[in-house]
Amino acid sequence: MSSPTGPLLAVRDLVQEFEVRGRGGSRGGVVRAVSGVSFDVRPGETLGIVGETGSGKSTLARAIVQAPRPRSGSVVFRGADLARLRGRRLLEARRQLQMVFQDPYASLDPTWRVEEIVSEPLVAHRVGDGASRRSRVAELLDLVRLDPRRYSGRRPRELSGGECQRVAIARALALSPALIICDEAVSSFDVLIQAQVLNLFERLRVELGLSYLFIAHDLAIVKQVSDRVAVMYLGRLCEVGPPDAMYRRPLHPYTLALLASIPEPDPNRERRLHRTIAGEPPSPIDPPSGCRFRTRCPRAEGRCAEEVPPLRVVAGDRQVACHFPLEQEASP
Amino acid sequence: MERQVTREPGLLLEVDDLHVRLRRGDREIRAVRGLTYRVSVGRTLAIVGESGSGKTVSCRAVMGLLPPTAVVTGSARLEGKELLGLPDAEMREHLGADLAMVFQDPVRSLNPTMRIGAQITEAIQEHLPLSRGEAGRRAVELLERVRIPLAGRRFHEYPHQLSGGMRQRVMIAIALACHPRLLIADEATTALDVTTQAQIMELLLELQRELGMALVFISHDLSLAASYADEVMVMYAGRAVERAPTRTLFAQVRMPYTRALLEAIPRLDRPAHSLLPVVPGQPPDPSAQHVGCSFAERCPNVRPACRETAPPLEQHEPDHFWACWNPCQVGWAG
Numbered sequence: 001m002s003s004p005t006g007p008l009l010a011v012r013d014l015v016q017e018f019e020v021r022g023r024g025g026s027r028g029g030v031v032r033a034v035s036g037v038s039f040d041v042r043p044g045e046t047l048g049i050v051g052e053t054g055s056g057k058s059t060l061a062r063a064i065v066q067a068p069r070p071r072s073g074s075v076v077f078r079g080a081d082l083a084r085l086r087g088r089r090l091l092e093a094r095r096q097l098q099m100v101f102q103d104p105y106a107s108l109d110p111t112w113r114v115e116e117i118v119s120e121p122l123v124a125h126r127v128g129d130g131a132s133r134r135s136r137v138a139e140l141l142d143l144v145r146l147d148p149r150r151y152s153g154r155r156p157r158e159l160s161g162g163e164c165q166r167v168a169i170a171r172a173l174a175l176s177p178a179l180i181i182c183d184e185a186v187s188s189f190d191v192l193i194q195a196q197v198l199n200l201f202e203r204l205r206v207e208l209g210l211s212y213l214f215i216a217h218d219l220a221i222v223k224q225v226s227d228r229v230a231v232m233y234l235g236r237l238c239e240v241g242p243p244d245a246m247y248r249r250p251l252h253p254y255t256l257a258l259l260a261s262i263p264e265p266d267p268n269r270e271r272r273l274h275r276t277i278a279g280e281p282p283s284p285i286d287p288p289s290g291c292r293f294r295t296r297c298p299r300a301e302g303r304c305a306e307e308v309p310p311l312r313v314v315a316g317d318r319q320v321a322c323h324f325p326l327e328q329e330a331s332p
Numbered sequence: 333m334e335r336q337v338t339r340e341p342g343l344l345l346e347v348d349d350l351h352v353r354l355r356r357g358d359r360e361i362r363a364v365r366g367l368t369y370r371v372s373v374g375r376t377l378a379i380v381g382e383s384g385s386g387k388t389v390s391c392r393a394v395m396g397l398l399p400p401t402a403v404v405t406g407s408a409r410l411e412g413k414e415l416l417g418l419p420d421a422e423m424r425e426h427l428g429a430d431l432a433m434v435f436q437d438p439v440r441s442l443n444p445t446m447r448i449g450a451q452i453t454e455a456i457q458e459h460l461p462l463s464r465g466e467a468g469r470r471a472v473e474l475l476e477r478v479r480i481p482l483a484g485r486r487f488h489e490y491p492h493q494l495s496g497g498m499r500q501r502v503m504i505a506i507a508l509a510c511h512p513r514l515l516i517a518d519e520a521t522t523a524l525d526v527t528t529q530a531q532i533m534e535l536l537l538e539l540q541r542e543l544g545m546a547l548v549f550i551s552h553d554l555s556l557a558a559s560y561a562d563e564v565m566v567m568y569a570g571r572a573v574e575r576a577p578t579r580t581l582f583a584q585v586r587m588p589y590t591r592a593l594l595e596a597i598p599r600l601d602r603p604a605h606s607l608l609p610v611v612p613g614q615p616p617d618p619s620a621q622h623v624g625c626s627f628a629e630r631c632p633n634v635r636p637a638c639r640e641t642a643p644p645l646e647q648h649e650p651d652h653f654w655a656c657w658n659p660c661q662v663g664w665a666g
Contacts (some may be wrong), residue, residue, distance in 0.1 A: 046605075052525035053496070160614060190382040190552055195608040202607055211601035217525060224598035225605065247600050261530035263559035265597050268577045276530045280495050 007040035007076075008211050009064070009097075014038070016056070016063045020285065029285040031171055033059040033072070035235040037297070038311070039177060046205065046212040048220045048226030048243070050109040054281050056235040058213045065089060065099060078178065095125060097173035102184035104164035108156045115139070115142070115152040115169050121174040137231045140170040143207070144200060162193040169200065173208070180283035181213045192297060196225060219258055228317065231255050234281055239312055241318035251320040254293045273280065291323070299324045343411075344546045345394070345514055350406035352386070353664035359619045363389040365570035367406075368645070374618035376540065376547040378557035378578075380593070384615055390567075391516050395431055396423040410514070429459045432507035432526065434530040436519035438499035442491040445603045448502050449475075449487030452509060459510040470624055474505040479535060501535070508539065515547040521556070533560050554593050554624045558582055566590045569626035572645050575651040586652070586659040590631045592606070625657070633658040 003316040007246040012154055041047045051057040051064040063070040066082050080093045108117055118140050119133045128136065138148040144166040155293040156164055165185065172180055176325045182201070184195045202225060216222050224230055230240040231254065239252040250256040259278040277296045282288060288295050294304040303323050311321040352364035364386040371377050372474070379658060380388045392398050394408040394415060408415045410430055415423070435441050444452060450469035454460060462470065468487075475483035476499040491499055500520060507515055521529040539574060540547045551557060557564045558578060565575040566587065574587035585591045595609040613630045616622060624639040631638065638658050644653040 047442060085350070104527070162614075177378065191554075191593055191596045192382065192611060193614075195598075195610045198598065199607050202605060203604075218598075219526070220600050222597040223600055223604060227604065257527060259600070261527045261646060262600065263530075263533075263555040264599060264601075265555040265558045265582065265594055267558045267582050276534075277527055278531070280497055280528065329636055 005178050006027065006043075006079075008043045008078065009041040009213070010076040011040075011064065012038045012074045012076075014060065014063055014075065015071045016059050031238065031284050032235050032287050033284055034063060035234075035287075036073070036233075037075055037237055039230055039237065039240060041211055041213055043178070044209055044212055045228065046118075046226045048222035048229040049213065049215045049216075049232055050217065050222045050229060051232035052217055052258075052281065054234065054284055056284070057232050058183055061181050061213070061215055062183065062233070065094060065097060070081050091125075095175045096178040097167075097181070098175070098177040099181045099183060100165070100168055100172050100185045104168045105156055105308060106163060107168055108164060108171075111155050112155065113152065114146075114154050114156075114159075117167055118170045118174060119157075121171060125175060127175070136174070137170075140173055144170045145203075146170070160190060160193075164197060165189075165197055169197075169204070170174075173204070175234040176208075177210070179211045179213065181215070183215045184217065185214075187216060187218070194221075201225060201270065218262075220262055220264075231258065234284055234287055236292055237319075238293065238324075239318075239320045240311065245318060249326075251314060251318065251325040252293075252322050252325060253293060253297050253299050256326060257296075337455075342373045343370055343372050345548075346407070346408040346412075347390075347394060348409075350393060350408060351387050351404070352392055352398065353403040354389070354398070355401045356619075361618045362621070363618060364393065364568055366649065367567075367571065367572055369565055369575065370545045371548055373546055374540070375512070375546055376537070376549065376560065376562045377550060378561035378564045379550045379567060380552065380554050380557050381565060382552055383497060383566040384600065384618055386570040387567050388518055391433070391518060391548065391550060391608060395427065395433055396420075397433070400607040407531050411539070418512065428507075428512065429510045430512055431514050431516070432510075432512035433516045433518060434500070434507050434520045436522050438503045439491065441503055441595075442499060444491055445566075447488055447490055448494070452502070452506050454507045468555075471505075474508060475502070476639065477539070478505045480505075484543075489542045496524055497532065499522065500528075500532055503590070504535065504539070506533075506596065508543070511543060512545060512548045517547065519550055519552070522552070529556075536560075552591075555597060567591070569618070569622070571655065572653075573627070573643075573656070574654045575645065580649075580652050584652075584660075586648070586654040587656045588631050588658075588660060589627045591660050592630075594631075625655075633660070 008148045014037045018031045018033060019121045020029050020031055037060060047163055049057050052294045058232060066073050070083060077097055082093055085093050115137050122128060122133045123134060141148040141151055146163065146166050146315045149190060189197060214222060214225050218292045226243055228241060229246055231252065232253050239255045246255060250259055261276045279296050282295055290305040290307055291309050294300040309323050311319050313319050335365050348368050350364055350367040377487055381387045393404045400582060404416055414635045427473055449468065449471050452474055453467045456467040472483050472487055479485050480498060480501050521532050524532060529651050561578050562575050563577050564581050567573050568589050587595055592611040602654045611630045616626050627643055628638040635658050643657045645653050645656045647653050
């Protein structure tokens with residue numbers, strides 16, 4: 001068990017790689033999906049992870065829950081290193097670590113009723129008997145604001161996307177987790193449904209004292225729910241810190257480019273388009289040497305190709321992995 | 333019914349009282365319920381709404397791209413010429429040459445077994461009397477025009493060898509093959525990453541200026557409209573509920589639905605952990621016949637009149653149209 005002040009989740013030097021075969025099976029390669037990522041999630045905290053396609057953010061989420069296991073590194077959750085546990089002990093350690101995914105229809109069995117879906121973790125972990133499970137399911141559906149009398153008997157296809165996601169969240173809450181990993185959990189919804197689900201996550205955090213690892217490609221969404229934000233690019237973290245400070249004064253050139261690319265609902269806002277970056281992320285099969293952002297970075301110098309910039313603390317709660325981080329005057 | 337405007341110079345597309353009914357199984361979906369709007373030469377109109385609001389169906393109706401079972405009524409005129417009800421052969425002549433469309437999913441729009449150069453060349457030859465060699469040279473020019481690096485090499489590649497952003501650039505190149513006067517982009521950047529989205533939107537606006545095209549972009553994202561459009565039309569349940577030049581709209585949103593959409597957007601300047609203002613419920617059943625305003629059930633401003641008669645889209649202030657009996661008051665700004 002971790003000490004009360006220690007992190008709930010401590011990820012250290014996590015590496016995940018996959019071998020792929022080239023055309024004709026001859027020329028192989030290794031996808032360097034996650035390359036030495038370290039961070040903490042403190043009790044009661046929401047850590048947001050933002051990254052674009054190919055940044056490795058979803059692979060990171062799966063490596064944390066050991067599905068599949070990472071190549072190397074440690075994932076200490078409530079004092080136990082998940083990467084070293086197996087079988088029943090891993091299952092027990094993971095009870096308090098649950099996931100919510102992007103596509104609620106794909107993550108729920110279409111032939112099951114809502115009550116069966118929500119009680120499944122209770123059955124799998126042999127919690128309570130039939131009667132106590134039924135009352136727990138009703139309690140969970142109330143928590144996600146679905147009337148148990150109306151929804152218990154329905155099947156996923158009889159629900160809207162937002163309702164389906166609420167069922168998936170109720171299932172994730174069944175075993176009273178301490179940490180929920182949300183992988184693009186609101187990305188597929190229209191803005192009004194998205195706002196309803198974001199508010200639900202927020203209320204559950206307050207009511208149940210939950211922590212979240214909130215992963216998404218949209219920095220504005222991540223910022224809305226997070227105490228700290230980690231920006232990920234091509235398998236590594238670029239910058240970690242409180243979102244307001246990051247928004248006012250990004251330290252990493254990639255964070256600045258990301259902020260400049262986000263459209264905001266304000267036509268009078270000065271267009272920051274000249275600060276966006278050209279090109280697209282290189283392949284994770286053969287990532288650039290040194291800093292992986294250097295091939296698109298306007299500040300890159302020779303050193304960036306030779307040395308991997310470590311994620312270092314710059315001021316208080318802020319960390320950056322850059323040889324030439326942005327200074328005060330570079331605010332967006 | 334919106335006041336009729338006499339045709340002014342520079343008016344490119346005029347859509348009047350457009351209705352579309354679609355068959356889905358044994359149900360009839362009333363996807364578009366009386367839509368009227370104008371697009372002028374060289375201007376950018378954003379059509380904004382949620383899934384099922386009718387924004388895509390209305391544009392496909394204008395382009396004659398709906399299945400034959402769809403019932404389309406009303407009028408859509410390109411430079412005064414009626415497009416609705418044109419024979420297929422005649423419509424095909426307009427498609428590409430006058431009107432072109434870019435879709436959300438370039439993977440499904442491109443032929444996976446054909447090199448991209450051949451696909452662009454084919455699109456050019458469909459409308460212009462060029463030899464294969466000339467059309468091929470023009471295809472490379474188009475790839476350069478949409479800022480694809482190493483265009484000559486990309487010409488010989490297959491769609492799967494390109495990234496999502498590059499495939500969308502190829503789709504834009506195909507759409508531009510015959511200098512259309514109106515380009516409709518249907519959620520063309522929705523599937524892309526935010527940095528790629530910014531690049532594609534910039535490209536579309538640059539091309540619009542270079543080629544003097546009008547651009548209609550369909551999006552669920554009011555932020556994208558705020559950043560890139562001259563004019564915004566908000567749709568809900570098959571109708572336009574508010575329409576104005578972008579700055580006018582965001583300075584003073586009037587229709588409560590537009591306000592709900594705007595307030596629900598997570599913004600970078602909002603404090604963390606704040607609850608987003610939300611309206612309850614979901615859009616109405618698209619097969620139902622509405623009495624009164626279709627947003628009444630979810631509307632914080634609802635009054636008894638709203639449940640009885642549907643408010644028409646009318647011009648209440650210069651260039652600012654809204655359809656509401658009890659609009660948001662002056663003083664609340666986006």
